[in-house]
Amino acid sequence: MSKSPAYEELVIVVNQLQQRVSELEGLPPVLQQLKEKNDLLEKQSDLLEKRNDQLEKKAELLEEKAELLQRENDILKDKLAKYENPKNSNNSSVPPSKDENRPFKSKSLRKKTGRKPGGQKGHEGTTLKMVSDPNEIIDHAPEYCECCGKDIVSIPGEFVERK
DSSP states (O other), X not given: OOOOHHHHXXXXXXXXXXXXXXXXXXXXXXXXXXXXXHHHHHHHHHHHHHHHHHHHHHHHHHHHHHHHHHXXXXXXXXXXXXXXXXXXXXXXXXXXXXXXXXXXXXXXXXOOOSOOSSSOTTOOOOOOOOOSSOSOOOOOOOSBOTTTOOBOSSSOOOOOOOO
């Protein structure tokens, strides 16, 4: 029985593969150790990535919880302030003069300028000037005497001075 050419080719390929396997199995032990170490590091990296994802999710949850607690704390502080300082002029019939944080009467709310009070030097005052021909004349004559209470409407008055 003769062997077919395909069979002979397969035998040659198998021999070549066996030779290559024996070469690879003969790798130096250093390379084998590095390969094992690399596999171990890849596994550790995968574990650390999973752990990092878990910690990030936990951090997000904690941040949300902190925000909720901060809002609740602000609300409770507002409620507590109402009880610590219960009455003032805004929420009761207590007059504004009894409010705690009000300025004293002797203290002005204006900022000090350093000038003396009153009209300043060089300032021209304005006054209502008397005109010789007024639009309307109003007579202010008393109807009774301030001393005795007698009716003096019918008694003619006399001109004393013009002011």
